Amino acid sequence: MDMTCQCEFCDLKDIFYSSISAEDLNKYCASRHQRNVRAGEYIIKQGDDIKDFIYLKEGLVKLFRESNQSQTQIISFGKPFDFVSLLSVFSDEKYNYSVSAVMDSVACIFDLSDIKQLIKTNGDFALHLMQTQNKSSDRIIMNSLSLLQKRLYGRVATVLLYFAIEIFKSDEYELPVSRKEIAQYIGMSIENVIRAISAFRKDKIIQVYGKNLAILDRFRLEQMRDFS
Numbered sequence: 001m002d003m004t005c006q007c008e009f010c011d012l013k014d015i016f017y018s019s020i021s022a023e024d025l026n027k028y029c030a031s032r033h034q035r036n037v038r039a040g041e042y043i044i045k046q047g048d049d050i051k052d053f054i055y056l057k058e059g060l061v062k063l064f065r066e067s068n069q070s071q072t073q074i075i076s077f078g079k080p081f082d083f084v085s086l087l088s089v090f091s092d093e094k095y096n097y098s099v100s101a102v103m104d105s106v107a108c109i110f111d112l113s114d115i116k117q118l119i120k121t122n123g124d125f126a127l128h129l130m131q132t133q134n135k136s137s138d139r140i141i142m143n144s145l146s147l148l149q150k151r152l153y154g155r156v157a158t159v160l161l162y163f164a165i166e167i168f169k170s171d172e173y174e175l176p177v178s179r180k181e182i183a184q185y186i187g188m189s190i191e192n193v194i195r196a197i198s199a200f201r202k203d204k205i206i207q208v209y210g211k212n213l214a215i216l217d218r219f220r221l222e223q224m225r226d227f228s
Contacts, residue, residue, distance in 0.1 A: 019124035028118075032110045037061075037101040044085060044099040050092065053115045054085040059105025060167060060176055063087070064184070065097045074185040076140045077102070079167055086133045087140075102176045147186055154228035155186035156196040157221050160206065164215055171215040175208075200224075 020028075034057065037043055043054060046066055061078040075097060078084045088095045089112065119126040147155050159182050164171050179197070183190040200206045205221050207214040215221055 019122055019128060020118070028110070028114065031114060032108050035107045035109055037105045037107055039101050039103050039105075042098060042100045043105075043107050044095050044097070046095055046098040048095050050085070050089055050095055051112055052085065053089060053110040053112045054083070054099075055108040055110075056080055056082050056084050057106040057108050059101060060103040061099050061105055062102050062177070062181065062185075063097055063099050072184050073187075074181060076143065077162070077167075077185075083132060083136065086136050090133075102181075150225075151228050152188055152192050153196050153199070153224050154226075155188060156182065156193060156200070157224035157228065159186060160200075160213065160215065161221060161225055164218075171218060173213060174211050175213045 035043075037059070043061060056078050058080055061084055063075040063078060063084065064072050065075060066072050075087075078099065084099050084107070085095075087097065115129075119129065147158060150158065159177075163173060163176065167173075167176070177185075179193045180190050183193045186193070197206070197208065200221070201208055203220070205215070205217045205224070207216055
C-alpha cells in the first residue's frame with residue numbers, strides 16, 4: 001500500500017482548493033492512503049459498513065447492485081477522478097451497491113469521519129461536495145434514461161462509443177468488460193448483445209479479434225447510438 005502523498009498531481013485537490021488553506025489541503029492529502037486494486041477485486045461491497053470516502057485515481061470500475069435472486073444490474077462505470085462512494089456515503093450506514101475494478105485501478109481512500117468534520121465546519125467545502133454528488137447522480141440518471149429510450153443496437157453502440165471516447169480516447173482498444181457485463185448494464189440478454197456485436201462486425205462497423213475491438217466506421221456507429 002502506497003502512503004506517498006501526490007495530491008499535487010491529482011484532480012482531487014480541485015474540490016478542496018476554493019474552500020480550505022494549502023496547509024489543511026496537505027494535511028488531508030497526507031492522511032489518505034492509496035489502494036491498488038486488481039481487475040475483478042472489490043473496492044466496495046454491498047452491505048458493508050460505510051467508513052471511507054473513496055476517490056478513483058486510476059483505472060476503471062463498475063458500480064452494481066445484486067438482488068436476492070443473485071441477479072446483477074450494473075448501475076454505472078466509474079473512471080478516474082470519480083468519487084465512487086458518493087451515492088451512499090451520506091445516506092446510509094451501509095453501502096447499497098458494490099464497486100469492483102474492471103481494469104487494474106488505484107483508489108484514494110480517506111477516513112469518512114475527517115470528511116464529515118470538514119463538512120460541519122466549512123460551508124464552502126460542503127456546497128462543493130454537494131454539487132459533485134449531484135452531478136454524479138444526474139449523470140447516472142440521464143445515462144439510464146438515454147439507454148431506456150434506445151433499442152438494442154443503439155444501446156450496444158452507446159457502450160462501445162463510451163469506452164472509445166470517455167475511457168481510452170481511441171477507436172481501438174481492449175474491451176474491458178464481457179458480453180455478459182454489457183448485457184447487465186444495458187438491460188438486455190447476453191444473446192442479444194452477441195447478436196448486435198455480430199451484426200456490427202458483418203456490416204464492417206467494427207472489427208473484433210479476441211478482446212481487442214476496433215471501430216472501423218465511427219459515423220455509422222454514432223448513427224446507431226443516436227437513432228436506434
